[in-house]
Amino acid sequence: MEKVSSTKFSKLIYTCSDGLRFATPEIVAQYRAGRLQTEVLADISCGIGGQTIFFARECQKVYGVDIAGDKLECAQKNANLYDLGNIIFIEGDALSPDTVKQVTDADIIFSDPARPAAETVRQTDSLRPGIPMVLDVYKDITDKFAFEAPPQMPPERIDFDCEREYISVDGKLNRLTLYFGPLKQCERSAVVLEDTAFHRLKSKDRSQLPQISEIAEPKMYAFEPDPAVVKAGLLGELVLELKQPLEIVPIDAKRILLTSDILIESPFLKNTFQLIGKVPYDCRQINSFLQGTDIGSAVIRFIIAPEKYWDIRNKIEKDLAGGKTAHLFKISRSIYLFENLRT
Ligand SMILES: C[S@@+](CC[C@H](N)C(=O)[O-])C[C@H]1O[C@@H](n2cnc3c(N)ncnc32)[C@H](O)[C@@H]1O
Numbered sequence: 001m002e003k004v005s006s007t008k009f010s011k012l013i014y015t016c017s018d019g020l021r022f023a024t025p026e027i028v029a030q031y032r033a034g035r036l037q038t039e040v041l042a043d044i045s046c047g048i049g050g051q052t053i054f055f056a057r058e059c060q061k062v063y064g065v066d067i068a069g070d071k072l073e074c075a076q077k078n079a080n081l082y083d084l085g086n087i088i089f090i091e092g093d094a095l096s097p098d099t100v101k102q103v104t105d106a107d108i109i110f111s112d113p114a115r116p117a118a119e120t121v122r123q124t125d126s127l128r129p130g131i132p133m134v135l136d137v138y139k140d141i142t143d144k145f146a147f148e149a150p151p152q153m154p155p156e157r158i159d160f161d162c163e164r165e166y167i168s169v170d171g172k173l174n175r176l177t178l179y180f181g182p183l184k185q186c187e188r189s190a191v192v193l194e195d196t197a198f199h200r201l202k203s204k205d206r207s208q209l210p211q212i213s214e215i216a217e218p219k220m221y222a223f224e225p226d227p228a229v230v231k232a233g234l235l236g237e238l239v240l241e242l243k244q245p246l247e248i249v250p251i252d253a254k255r256i257l258l259t260s261d262i263l264i265e266s267p268f269l270k271n272t273f274q275l276i277g278k279v280p281y282d283c284r285q286i287n288s289f290l291q292g293t294d295i296g297s298a299v300i301r302f303i304i305a306p307e308k309y310w311d312i313r314n315k316i317e318k319d320l321a322g323g324k325t326a327h328l329f330k331i332s333r334s335i336y337l338f339e340n341l342r343t
Helices: 026-035 052-058 069-081 131-137 227-231 235-242 283-290 306-317
Strands: 002-004 013-015 040-043 061-066 087-091 108-111 145-149 163-169 172-179 188-193 198-202 221-225 247-250 256-260 269-280 295-300 324-331 334-340
Touching: 013 069, 026 052, 026 163, 026 172, 026 188, 040 052, 052 061, 052 069, 052 087, 061 069, 069 087, 108 131, 131 145, 163 227, 172 227, 188 227, 198 235, 221 227, 227 235, 235 256, 269 283, 269 324, 283 295, 283 306, 283 334, 295 306
Parallel strands: 040 061, 040 108, 061 087, 108 145, 163 188, 295 324
Antiparallel strands: 002 013, 145 172, 163 172, 188 198, 221 256, 221 269, 247 256, 269 334, 324 334
């Protein structure tokens, strides 16, 4: 066991083996604990306690269960660090009848299961403890379950009747939580976490959603939707929420931009770009367009072979002197140059 500092936690934290790597960062743990506030909660795969600690701040009593004794020891020490005396730690297999009978007063069962290290496509049935097994062995105790699942999994690959909540932190997809029974509030949701606030978008019935048209060219402003919104498939809900005319510009298999002639601000928009020009895809022409402007560097936001990246970038940036950055998107055969207004 060692005590280490990590960007995930505001304090030095006790950890062992892969405990810290899989621990829930404070910002996510705090948000989830707020959503799952109850009297008695059982975190049945608690690891070093990253999430358990925050449950204990919101609930009267928390059980922290783990099969690995060394991780449980870290969790106990971490609970002391955070001055928490309302966690009962249980070493054991979450699926064993002996563990189940020790948590019969739990209102909510939460599990952030272990994931196999080598898995090319994430599956819910390879998680340990497995979600269907947990639902089965705890069904006589409660119908309120929440699970963490790999966030790479798209909603359609999660074959349960549950809410799929994708969470982003600092513009990056961070966590996926599944809520079952009365905890389910919708089919899909996206949460953007900020230091002291969160923003949540819920899925709606398809019939309530606007048709968003696709166009080939961006308008004056282009917006990069937050990855949690994209992953949860909530672009229609976002456009409805923003109440502004927006269209989609498909960029490539991984990227889309929303576009409008109106400047729109929203926490669900990760980046807001203003169009500064359009030139053919030719490094010399891009460079001469940028000469004499206040742009000094270029972020390439289109697919190029990694070995060609610096060659292309150096040609584009040759002899530029400005302090600003241009963001370059390739749409069809043209390069659209933007300035990022959200820096
Ligand atoms: C992803 S980690 C949990 C991390 C934790 N949420 C945190 O924030 O620190 C998964 C944990 O599940 C535990 N685990 C795996 N199978 C288990 C089982 N059958 N019963 C209880 N715990 C189990 C592992 O030992 C591991 O500590």
